[in-house]
Amino acid sequence: MSALEWLEGDHPRCTAPCEEHELFFKSLSLIATKSAAFETEMLSHLSALQEIARREQVGRDIRAHKILDQLASIEAKVGHVTNGGLKDAMMDLVPVILNARGNVQVESMKSRAKIITAAISGAAAVGGALIGWLLR
Amino acid sequence: MASTLIPVLFHITQDYYTEKGHFWERFMSAKRLYGGHTEDVLIMISYRFYKPAITRKQIEHFAEVKRTFPHVVVVHAKGVQWNGHDAELKGMEIPVFEEGHNAGF
Numbered sequence: 001m002s003a004l005e006w007l008e009g010d011h012p013r014c015t016a017p018c019e020e021h022e023l024f025f026k027s028l029s030l031i032a033t034k035s036a037a038f039e040t041e042m043l044s045h046l047s048a049l050q051e052i053a054r055r056e057q058v059g060r061d062i063r064a065h066k067i068l069d070q071l072a073s074i075e076a077k078v079g080h081v082t083n084g085g086l087k088d089a090m091m092d093l094v095p096v097i098l099n100a101r102g103n104v105q106v107e108s109m110k111s112r113a114k115i116i117t118a119a120i121s122g123a124a125a126v127g128g129a130l131i132g133w134l135l136r
Numbered sequence: 137m138a139s140t141l142i143p144v145l146f147h148i149t150q151d152y153y154t155e156k157g158h159f160w161e162r163f164m165s166a167k168r169l170y171g172g173h174t175e176d177v178l179i180m181i182s183y184r185f186y187k188p189a190i191t192r193k194q195i196e197h198f199a200e201v202k203r204t205f206p207h208v209v210v211v212h213a214k215g216v217q218w219n220g221h222d223a224e225l226k227g228m229e230i231p232v233f234e235e236g237h238n239a240g241f
Contacts, residue, residue: 041146044180048142048169055176
């Protein structure tokens with residue numbers, strides 16, 4: 001007999017605790033306990049998953065900030081280059097470098113990018129001076 | 137920098153003893169949910185709602201949980217009939233607390 005059937009059934013009025021009532025209340029108590037256990041367990045899972053997502057987001061934010069810092073640094077290095085074509089080529093290299101090095105290796109990429117930028121800038125300066133000398 | 141452990145509750149209820157596969161279903165769900173973060177969560181096996189007599193099978197289940205999740209504790213243990221198995225848990229480095237969240241950690 002289900003709890004609903006039991007409730008809808010016709011029961012004689014009990015003047016003392018009867019076995020049927022005892023069983024019914026025991027079942028109710030069991031359902032209530034399981035429900036409370038399920039609820040607290042599910043809430044703990046939801047809370048844990050939310051915290052894991054929050055920590056992952058913090059990690060992503062840190063990596064994104066490192067990349068933005070790196071981009072700002074590259075932009076500052078490239079900013080002084082006056083040769084438009086060369087500047088565009090150098091700026092085009094940025095996403096390629098970022099992809100090649102990966103977000104995790106931003107720190108090592110930073111020094112590498114500095115070297116590349118300095119080398120290109122140096123070459124451009126020498127080239128410019130050479131062209132200027134030839135045209136004189 | 138070490139992060140605070142994230143608590144995850146496993147309540148032991150009568151279902152654990154009456155429903156076949158109850159433990160494994162929940163354990164596998166937890167493995168899937170926290171697969172990449174097993175180091176970050178603290179599995180809290182709770183006897184808050186049920187105070188059974190501990191069996192060898194249950195100790196084996198604890199060992200399996202510990203193999204997957206390095207941080208496991210037992211809480212609300214007051215009233216549980218350990219039958220000597222609590223020493224095994226301590227041997228597995230699973231602390232047993234008589235109370236709940238405020239039980240000293």
